[in-house]
Amino acid sequence: MKTKHIYLSLTILVVAFLAFSAFTSRSHINSGTSTKVIKFSHEQHNAVMPCEDCHTGVAEAQSLNARLLPTKSVCAGCHDVEDPDLCSTCHFPDVYEPMQQKKAGLIFNHAFHIKNAPLAQNGDKCLSCHKDINLSGEIQVRGMFNPTMEACWTCHAETKLATNACEACHISTANLIPETHRLSEFSTRHKFAAMAPGANCMMCHDNTTCQECHVANAVMTEGNTMENYYRPGEGSNSVDGAKVQKLSRVHDLNYRFTHGIEFKGKASDCQTCHQTETFCSTCHNQQGGDYASAGFVPYSHTKTNFVTIGIGSGGGEHALLAKRDLGSCASCHDAAGADPVCVQCHNDADGIKGTNPKTHLAGFMRSENGDWHSDMNAVCYNCHTDANAKPNGITGIGFCGYCHK
Structure with missing residues (x-):
């Protein structure tokens, strides 16, 4: 009898566990956090229609909590939603709940950014923030193509373009720290993160x-x-x-x-x-905005031939040193994110090719497939230091704006 009670108790526990699991699983689907709700490929749809044909409300949306995802009626414009044999085209087996939109924890006005932000001048204004989403197949992780904070910082680092106040975007600034900072050993190992290439501590600190x-x-x-x-x-x-x-x-x-x-x-x-x-x-006394232009300077800067002017002169010792270690030059001659100080002398004032000293080797842009498009360690970024000077920056802003208007 005792054994029978034990088996009965175990059976009840198993049934209760399975029921609880089924309930939470269903709740998970209804919450919209599961990717196993709708089959959708942006890559296939992008080939035949622009973003706004599906995301009809985004251009006027002033809040992230406005309806940004397509409704069934929008899909019905192309798909026969009344034919039960075609349900599996978009729906997973036995999952027919609509995709729910999660409540947003950020302040973002799509309408303002699309109409007024620098990216509004670009033909690919959606892709300026949602990088490569047009190339994606089925979405594996919800929000995986949402812009990172680094992407937002492209404009918000330059206060002349947009504010960098936390409360402008974050509904609550209480305990506002990245997940990486919540690790138990972060206090003893953060120096390694701060010294890593591409460290972005100054975004917040x-x-x-x-x-x-x-x-x-x-x-x-x-x-x-x-x-x-x-x-x-x-x-x-x-x-x-x-x-x-x-x-x-x-x-x-x-x-x-x-x-x-x-x-x-x-x-x-x-x-x-x-x-x-x-x-x-x-x-190294500051003078004229460049503290290395007076006072104590490296010995090489005191040589009589440090700078030579004239076409064919080679530029003197400074040109040789710049070619050898441009990063060393940039560490002192910094224009705080603006155009490099080199342009104070290296400029084409008369518009006649070949009459002014060059800052780049001939043919340096003979191909659009330069390493600056993919490598953050490209030599370009020694001098070009604005917030948008990075691979996959936003078209029309700063460094990228030189070519991509």
Whole structure:
């Protein structure tokens, strides 16, 4: 009898588990989070119709919670939705629930962006944000072609184009951190992420964020000059025991005299803590917006033939050094995301080809398949530093706007 009760109890538990699983599975489908609801290929549909033929309400939508997905009536414009034999064309077996649109957690006005944003001038205005969705087969992950924050930053980094205030797009800014920051070891390993190629810490963090933990004498503020930088041997003034970033733990005592050697190869490392426009300019005095144009400059810059002017002169020593290590030049001669400072001299003022010094080798654009389209480490990005200077940038903006109007 006891054994019978045990089996009965197990049977009840199994049935309850299966019923619960079926209920949650059905709820999952109804919530619209499952990709196994509708079969749809953007690639096939894009060949015969533009985006707005299906997404009819997007052009006027002022909220992400407006209806952005096509309704059954829209599909009926091409498909025979009354023929039960054709249901399997779009629907999975025994799944006939409509695709539900998830509630949005962001503020975004499609109508405004389509009509007024820089991408409004482009013929592919939808693809400016939804990269490659026109080439996709069946969607495997909901939202996989939604723009990343880096894509939004292409315009929102330049405040003359769009605001960069968090609350302009995020409904709630409470605990607003990326998933990668929620890892338990992030506090001890974040420095590796910050030093990685393409690190985007500055999207959210300003120059004083590090000081919240790494206490020092204005390590990363505008007051961080050669007179008040954090000196070896100084004690911490932190009352909560925060980790102190002492200069002695990072640089040798004679680093002032040797830093130039390391700077040539690790300029980006220096700029992790030091603002070049303020810290470096204490000695390398700023003049005319380019702090390397006066004061202490590299020895090579003092040679009489450092710059030679005239067609056929070769440009002098500076041209040779630029060809050898353009990244080193860019680390000082930075135009803060605008056109490179090279154009101050290298410009075609008279419009006559061959009468002005060139910044690029002949035929550098003989093919549209340049590495700048696919490789973030392309030499172009040493000088071209605007937020849109990257592979797959937005047409008509910054670096991409030189060719893609």
